[in-house]
Amino acid sequence: MRDFALELEERKQAGLYRTRRQVTGPQKPSLVADGKPLLSFCSNDYLGLANNPLNINALRNALPETGLGGAASHLICGHHDAHHQLELRLAEFTGRSSALFFSTGYMANMGVISALAGRGDTIFSDRLNHASIIDGCILSRARVRRYAHGDVAALEAMLAETSGHKLVVTDGVFSMDGDIAPLAELARVCRFHDALLVVDDAHGIGVVGPEGRGSVAEAGLSEEDVPVLIGTLGKGVGTSGAFVAGPSLLMDYLVQKARTYIYTTAMPPALAMATISSLDLIERDQGRREHVLDLVSRFRREASAMGYELMPSRTPIQPIMVGDNHDALALSQALEERGLLVSAIRPPTVPAGEARLRVTFSAAHSQANLDCLLTALSDCRHLVQKADMAV
Numbered sequence: 001m002r003d004f005a006l007e008l009e010e011r012k013q014a015g016l017y018r019t020r021r022q023v024t025g026p027q028k029p030s031l032v033a034d035g036k037p038l039l040s041f042c043s044n045d046y047l048g049l050a051n052n053p054l055n056i057n058a059l060r061n062a063l064p065e066t067g068l069g070g071a072a073s074h075l076i077c078g079h080h081d082a083h084h085q086l087e088l089r090l091a092e093f094t095g096r097s098s099a100l101f102f103s104t105g106y107m108a109n110m111g112v113i114s115a116l117a118g119r120g121d122t123i124f125s126d127r128l129n130h131a132s133i134i135d136g137c138i139l140s141r142a143r144v145r146r147y148a149h150g151d152v153a154a155l156e157a158m159l160a161e162t163s164g165h166k167l168v169v170t171d172g173v174f175s176m177d178g179d180i181a182p183l184a185e186l187a188r189v190c191r192f193h194d195a196l197l198v199v200d201d202a203h204g205i206g207v208v209g210p211e212g213r214g215s216v217a218e219a220g221l222s223e224e225d226v227p228v229l230i231g232t233l234g235k236g237v238g239t240s241g242a243f244v245a246g247p248s249l250l251m252d253y254l255v256q257k258a259r260t261y262i263y264t265t266a267m268p269p270a271l272a273m274a275t276i277s278s279l280d281l282i283e284r285d286q287g288r289r290e291h292v293l294d295l296v297s298r299f300r301r302e303a304s305a306m307g308y309e310l311m312p313s314r315t316p317i318q319p320i321m322v323g324d325n326h327d328a329l330a331l332s333q334a335l336e337e338r339g340l341l342v343s344a345i346r347p348p349t350v351p352a353g354e355a356r357l358r359v360t361f362s363a364a365h366s367q368a369n370l371d372c373l374l375t376a377l378s379d380c381r382h383l384v385q386k387a388d389m390a391v
Contacts, residue, residue, distance in 0.1 A: 015325030015355075016346055026051040029364050031341075038341040039372055041359050046207045046316045047288045048364030049238025049278050058277035062270035070266030075255070078266030086272035087243070093279050094205075094213060094231070096223050096245035100254055103267050105202050105232035106132040108242040110139055111260030112230060113169060115253070116196065117142040121165040124155055124195070126181065128174050131349075133200060137169070149174075152185040159193035166193065172201035172215035173208065176350050176358060178313025180208070180215050187225040198228040206236025207316060212282040212289060223247060237282065239275040241267050288363035292316050295361045295370055302374050306381050316361040319345070320377075321354065322384060328355035331383050338376040 024032040072078035090099040102108040113136030121142040209218035309321040322328040328344040
């Protein structure tokens with residue numbers, strides 16, 4: 001039998017041990033974690049909609065009509081009218097012909113990728129893709145080839161030497177770096193080499209692009225350019241679940257083949273109605289996105305001036321590069337001692353030697369909240385400077 005206790009101890013020694021925090025109350029910048037009031041800069045609630053009163057009212061008002069649980073899978077008797085309305089709204093929002101509502105982003109990626117490729121096929125995956133994409137590739141049993149992050153030339157060379165059915169999958173906005181994939185170039189090479197392009201825009205939907213329609217819309221790409229668009233609803237949209245959108249033929253194919261859609265209980269219908277409310281808010285409230293971008297711009301300017309190493313990101317995801325696992329944990333702990341919650345991200349979530357603090361911004365943050373973060377970072381910059389001197 002494996003020595004599980006030894007493995008856990010080894011993780012602790014390597015600075016890789018993970019712990020959970022118990023949050024009390026709703027998700028918002030000022031929260032209580034493990035009984036301690038903290039100002040959070042690590043949530044994916046980019047537009048501050050997770051605790052929005054209009055969305056909460058939409059959920060509350062739907063419950064008498066829909067009940068609470070989904071009760072069955074979509075293919076038995078769980079596909080409620082509320083789910084259908086949400087799928088129509090998601091198709092409209094993304095400019096696609098059709099959409100399917102999944103329970104989680106992880107399940108969407110696992111189900112879609114494993115349904116669209118299999119033995120004898122080849123999947124091309126960006127090296128920095130999310131774990132759910134990686135696992136979907138493995139589950140498919142297709143041959144998997146990874147190309148260097150954002151390297152379209154490398155991908156094109158691989159596509160040119162590969163025959164048979166080809167699937168290219170990428171994040172739209174990369175969750176740990178915050179940068180955006182070269183989607184227009186990827187669409188071009190996929191068209192030329194007859195490869196099916198799948199984009200997971202989990203961190204772009206609601207946040208980037210015209211009216212928050214995502215990175216694919218920002219790039220001006222149609223359903224023909226990006227046949228399969230995946231997105232989550234628990235980040236910028238502020239509710240829960242995920243979706244895949246594209247041609248009606250492909251959506252019908254996924255209903256037949258995507259195991260994570262077929263063999264799971266449908267999400268609560270009332271939650272679908274709350275999500276429709278949130279999409280309406282996203283479309284009409286450009287001010288939320290403008291405010292987040294203002295926070296990002298000021299943070300980048302002032303944190304860089306302090307000597308912190310940032311990544312080239314224009315999204316609400318703003319990593320502070322540290323390098324060493326223990327140094328990243330030390331900086332995170334020092335900020336927590338000053339009342340700030342900023343998570344240290346370590347391997348295998350990021351490559352070895354690239355530990356970081358993943359700072360994320362929300363429309364619910366104020367300029368005064370950012371003042372607190374910048375002051376604390378100024379107080380703690382000696383920790384990063386010591387780490388640099390040791391290299």
